[in-house]
Amino acid sequence: MATVTKTWKLFIGGAFPRTESGRTIKAVAGGTVHHLCKASRKDLRDAVEAARAAQTKWASSTAYLRGQILYRLAEMLEARRSEFVEAIRATSRVTPRKAKAEVEASIEHVVSFAGWTDKIAIVLGSQNPVAGPFYTFTGIEATGVVGVLAPDESPLLGALALACPALAAGNAVVLAASERHPIPALVLSEALATSDVPGGVCNILTGEHAELVPAMATHRDIDAIVAAARGKHAAALKAGAAENMKRVTIVDPASDFTEPRWRSPVAFRGVTEAKTIWMPSMA
Amino acid sequence: MQPAQSIDWSYAPAPETFPVEIQQEHGLFIGGKFVDPRSRKHFDTIDPATEKKLSRVAEAGKADVEVAVKAAQKAFKGWSRMRPAERAGYLFRIARRIQERARELAVLESMDNGKPIKETRDVDVPLVAQHFFHHAGWCDKLAHAVPGVEPRPIGVCAQVIPWNFPLLMAAWKIAPALACGNTVVLKPAETTPLTALRLAEILQEVDLPPGVVNIVTGAGETGRMLVEHPNVQKVAFTGSTDVGKRIARACAGTDKRLTLELGGKSPNIIFADAPMDQAIEGIVNGIWFNQGQVCCAGSRLLVEESVVDEVIGRLTHRMRSLRVGNPLDKNTDVGAINSRQQLERVNSFIECGVQEGADRIVCFDGALPDTGYWVAPTLFRGVQPAHTIAREEIFGPVLTVLTFRTPDEAIARANDTNYGLSAGVWTSRASKAYEVAAGVKAGVVWLNTFNQFDATSPFGGFKESGFGREGGRAGLAAYLA
Numbered sequence: 001m002a003t004v005t006k007t008w009k010l011f012i013g014g015a016f017p018r019t020e021s022g023r024t025i026k027a028v029a030g031g032t033v034h035h036l037c038k039a040s041r042k043d044l045r046d047a048v049e050a051a052r053a054a055q056t057k058w059a060s061s062t063a064y065l066r067g068q069i070l071y072r073l074a075e076m077l078e079a080r081r082s083e084f085v086e087a088i089r090a091t092s093r094v095t096p097r098k099a100k101a102e103v104e105a106s107i108e109h110v111v112s113f114a115g116w117t118d119k120i121a122i123v124l125g126s127q128n129p130v131a132g133p134f135y136t137f138t139g140i141e142a143t144g145v146v147g148v149l150a151p152d153e154s155p156l157l158g159a160l161a162l163a164c165p166a167l168a169a170g171n172a173v174v175l176a177a178s179e180r181h182p183i184p185a186l187v188l189s190e191a192l193a194t195s196d197v198p199g200g201v202c203n204i205l206t207g208e209h210a211e212l213v214p215a216m217a218t219h220r221d222i223d224a225i226v227a228a229a230r231g232k233h234a235a236a237l238k239a240g241a242a243e244n245m246k247r248v249t250i251v252d253p254a255s256d257f258t259e260p261r262w263r264s265p266v267a268f269r270g271v272t273e274a275k276t277i278w279m280p281s282m283a
Numbered sequence: 284m285q286p287a288q289s290i291d292w293s294y295a296p297a298p299e300t301f302p303v304e305i306q307q308e309h310g311l312f313i314g315g316k317f318v319d320p321r322s323r324k325h326f327d328t329i330d331p332a333t334e335k336k337l338s339r340v341a342e343a344g345k346a347d348v349e350v351a352v353k354a355a356q357k358a359f360k361g362w363s364r365m366r367p368a369e370r371a372g373y374l375f376r377i378a379r380r381i382q383e384r385a386r387e388l389a390v391l392e393s394m395d396n397g398k399p400i401k402e403t404r405d406v407d408v409p410l411v412a413q414h415f416f417h418h419a420g421w422c423d424k425l426a427h428a429v430p431g432v433e434p435r436p437i438g439v440c441a442q443v444i445p446w447n448f449p450l451l452m453a454a455w456k457i458a459p460a461l462a463c464g465n466t467v468v469l470k471p472a473e474t475t476p477l478t479a480l481r482l483a484e485i486l487q488e489v490d491l492p493p494g495v496v497n498i499v500t501g502a503g504e505t506g507r508m509l510v511e512h513p514n515v516q517k518v519a520f521t522g523s524t525d526v527g528k529r530i531a532r533a534c535a536g537t538d539k540r541l542t543l544e545l546g547g548k549s550p551n552i553i554f555a556d557a558p559m560d561q562a563i564e565g566i567v568n569g570i571w572f573n574q575g576q577v578c579c580a581g582s583r584l585l586v587e588e589s590v591v592d593e594v595i596g597r598l599t600h601r602m603r604s605l606r607v608g609n610p611l612d613k614n615t616d617v618g619a620i621n622s623r624q625q626l627e628r629v630n631s632f633i634e635c636g637v638q639e640g641a642d643r644i645v646c647f648d649g650a651l652p653d654t655g656y657w658v659a660p661t662l663f664r665g666v667q668p669a670h671t672i673a674r675e676e677i678f679g680p681v682l683t684v685l686t687f688r689t690p691d692e693a694i695a696r697a698n699d700t701n702y703g704l705s706a707g708v709w710t711s712r713a714s715k716a717y718e719v720a721a722g723v724k725a726g727v728v729w730l731n732t733f734n735q736f737d738a739t740s741p742f743g744g745f746k747e748s749g750f751g752r753e754g755g756r757a758g759l760a761a762y763l764a
Contacts, residue, residue: 060721123430128755130737131413138741138755223746235536242531244701245524245543245747264431274741274757277720279730 008182010037010206011189013050014199019043025206029183030090036182039207041215044174047203048221051145051172054200059142059170063118069196070114070168076191077107083187084156091181092155105258106157112263113164120169120272123265128276138276142170143247144223146271147216149209149237151228151253155181156188161257162226163202165267171224173202176216182206213237220244224271228253247271293649294606297613299400303390305477308339311347311500312483314354315493321346326502328476331397332610332619332655340476343499348468348508351497355439355466356514358494363436363464367423374419374461376489381412384485388478392450393610395477397619397656398573400611410736411454414754417738418458421759425463428759435764436464437540438516443506443530444479445522446472446621447576447678452521453479455753457496458738463762465517466495470509473502474622507533515539519761521578524676524702524747542751542761544578544743546676547704550697551581551733552687552719555590557709561731563597566682569707569733571605571617571660575680576625578748579705581733583673584662585696588686595644595664595684602646602660609652617680619655626656629679636663636672641683668699676702690715694722703745707733726752 009016020042024035037043058066077084081103088099121140128136146166150159155178163173177185189204205212213233216222217240224247227237234250241248249270261267308325310317322344327336343351362370381388388411389403398407425434440460444452449471460467471479483498499505503526510518511533517540520530524545534541551569553562569581586594610618620626637643647659662682666673673683687693697706697719706725710716720728726744729735736742741752751761 124757126741126755126757128737128740130735130740132735132737134732134735136735136737136740138757143745238535239532242528242535245528245531245545245749247750261431266431269760273726273745274743274752275720275726275728275745276741276755277717277728277730278732278735278740279716280732 005032008034008036008186008206010039010043011192011204012043012047013053013203014193016189016193020046027091027183030086034183036186036206039205039212041211043205044212044215044219047174047205048145048219050200050203051174052221054198055142055145055172058172058198058201063120066168066170067114067117070110070117070164073191073195073197074107074110074114076195077110080187080191081107084184087184087187088156088181091183102154102157106160109157109160109164109263113168116168120265120268124268124272133280133282134278135281136276136278138274140169140268140272141275143271143273144171145221146171146173147219147222147225148173148175149213149216149225149227149229150175150178150185151255152178152180153254154257156184157257158228158253159185159188161262162228162251166226166271167202169268169272171271172200174216174222175202175204176209176212177204177206179209209233214240217241218243222246225249226270227251228255294614298609299390299611299613301386301390303387303394305338305391309341309476309480309500311341311343311351312480312498313347313351314497315487315491317483320344321350326473328395328474330394331621332652334654337394338477340480340500343501343505345508347499348505348512351468351499352439352512352514354494354497355468358492359438359466361492362466362495367425370461370464371419371422373489373491374415374422374458377485377491378412378415378419380485380488381408381415385409385412388450388481390611391481392478393618395475396446396449397610397621399615399618400613401615402573407448407451410738411450414454414458414738418462421462425759425763428756429763432760432763434463437762437764438465439514440465440467440517440519440762441509441512441515442467442469442519443510443522444469444471446475447573447578449475450478450482453482456519459753459758459762461495463759465762468497468499468509468515470499470501470506473500476500510534517762520544527749540761543749544751544753545747545749547578547580547702547744547748548583548674548676548700549579549581549702549705549707549725550583550585550723551707552585552693552697552709553587553590553594554710554715555587556711558711558731559593559597562709563594563601565707565709565731565733566598567601567605570682571680572734574617574620574658576621576678577734579727579734581705581707582677582682584682584684585693586684586686587693588688591684591686598662599644599646602662603648605647605660607647607649607651607657607659617660620658620679621656623656625678626658629658629677629681632672632675632677632679633661633681636666636670636681636683639670639672641666641670641672668696674700690719694719697723701747704748705729
């Protein structure tokens with residue numbers, strides 16, 4: 001019997017649609033030819049719509065629940081450990097050891113952020129001792145819908161390093177997978193689909209970054225962008241983002257995402273908002 | 284309730300007579316000295332209440348901005364490496380000097396800006412002193428300020444500030460920048476440069492090392508040259524959303540750190556169970572404080588439908604007792620609009636509101652002064668959410684009234700804007716107050732109060748109201764690398 005090979009599709013709103021454009025990208029992985037979806041602007045719009053629809057509920061679910069759901073995602077990654085290793089090896093030709101290490105670090109990363117959800121406000125929030133008869137405190141909220149541009153180096157860990165802070169804080173994410181090595185992110189979409197992460201909270205697109213960058217930058221319903229980008233792409237993201245004052249975080253695509261700073265509270269900076277609430281302390 | 288039209292609300296004049304000397308001409312403050320501009324250009328700054336010239340101020344050109352940035356670069360090494368407790372010493376002394384010269388600064392601010400002395404004396408200047416005092420104390424505690432951040436200064440900060448709170452915005456920008464070890468080139472607004480230049484005198488008095496703070500006066504072009512200067516590492520801007528977007532685009536191809544505090548169209552939400560006396564005062568404070576020229580002004584009044592007549596009845600009654608006029612009169616509630624340009628902008632919005640079919644209500648029955656720029660407190664009823672006056676920031680004493688029926692509808696209406704700076708919520712039920720506070724997308728939410736500010740309390744917006752916070756430790760993060 002002939003082997004059944006997988007058809008890779010986009011991941012939008014918890015479902016696996018083909019690109020509406022019908023366009024594909026030829027990719028060879030592990031000796032097999034794949035025709036991946038080349039997402040269009042319209043696919044991006046659909047993903048943003050799904051993200052927006054899911055975000056409020058995700059943000060208003062308790063931090064404890066979001067933590068458990070992210071931990072469940074780590075369990076799903078663990079269950080697909082060998083598939084991830086294969087996907088990373090097949091496309092990026094790294095040594096088995098390196099691929100294993102990346103998957104290991106990726107799982108650990110998700111677990112770390114499962115533990116962050118109920119600590120963000122503790123660490124970054126404050127009670128403000130104002131000089132007047134008021135009780136004032138600053139809470140930390142999700143920014144909203146976050147566009148993520150994953151790096152080519154460490155295609156799985158890089159994607160998770162940029163997406164996890166946003167997800168943990170209660171944002172919904174539209175992730176553009178690594179352009180050169182998209183398949184690990186597609187395996188991630190299957191892990192997401194079988195985890196308890198609600199549909200639409202994390203959407204994954206494959207395609208050309210040159211096409212997705214300007215669309216992401218200028219989309220008025222994206223609130224923030226976290227992008228592994230350089231030079232032209234970085235400038236285009238920042239310039240386009242000015243249209244609706246998106247918060248833009250640019251990271252070096254060649255970063256070592258195993259460094260502790262990727263799990264530090266600094267990671268929440270571009271994807272959270274400080275909200276300060278005042279009330280009179282005397283009637 | 285009986286309208287109290289028969290009462291004569293006029294007070295005898297109570298002018299603030301504290302004498303303030305103003306030099307006829309001001310140079311630029313660069314490298315610790317006042318210098319003549321290389322541009323050889325000057326412009327006048329006037330008192331918007333009298334239209335009389337107060338002084339001639341230098342207009343910084345390209346060469347001037349160049350020299351100012353160089354001075355800040357030169358000062359950076361010494362300032363950033365100074366022992367933190369010593370750096371703190373300068374900031375504490377600045378705070379004390381401001382307190383000593385508080386009345387002088389308040390009077391000067393009222394003259395240059397047009398806002399009532401009551402506000403400059405009781406709000407602006409005390410907050411300025413507090414901002415320096417609070418940040419002085421941070422200098423040697425930065426390691427504890429921002430979790431995950433090893434505190435390092437960023438470098439030279441270009442700071443461009445607006446005319447609505449001239450000295451307060453200077454303090455909000457300069458104090459955290461200096462506390463974190465950065466140096467500054469500040470550009471005050473062209474219509475209100477005088478208090479920043481007076482602050483420069485204070486900086487000289489406390490022997491702040493030359494170049495740590497430089498002040499270049501001028502208009503938009505000076506600001507543009509400053510923020511686009513390649514040797515600036517950090518840009519902080521407070522002002523309109525349009526200019527903020529231009530600055531964001533101009534900085535797009537660079538690694539400059541950017542914080543923007545922009546416009547607003549903030550909702551002030553009144554539930555039927557609100558403590559009504561306080562709510563009416565909160566509405567008045569929300570929109571007529573500083574003539575409504577406040578980025579976080581409560582300019583969209585959202586009233587629960589069942590009490591809209593009561594609220595408008597009480598509000599119009601209260602509007603009759605607002606005293607509009609001489610900013611230097613201690614009884615004045617509403618002063619002058621800051622400039623002719625702003626006056627025309629506010630009036631064109633009022634015109635637009637009338638044309639779009641909203642009902643304009645003006646309760647001021649006194650006479651506005653013959654000279655100067657004035658708008659009587661104005662409110663619009665019968666406003667639709669799609670009306671221009673319900674969507675665009677007017678930045679004047681103009682309130683638009685909309686209604687809602689349920690908390691969910693209140694939240695939806697509150698969020699029906701591109702802005703997200705502040706919101707007010709008035710209700711006696713704590714659970715409802717917190718539910719609505721959680722639902723509104725705004726950086727500052729005032730429950731049963733409005734327009735409160737404090738150095739310890741972060742201020743700044745969601746969405747197109749900009750990004751970054753000022754005040755508290757969230758504010759410090761913006762000035763650490």
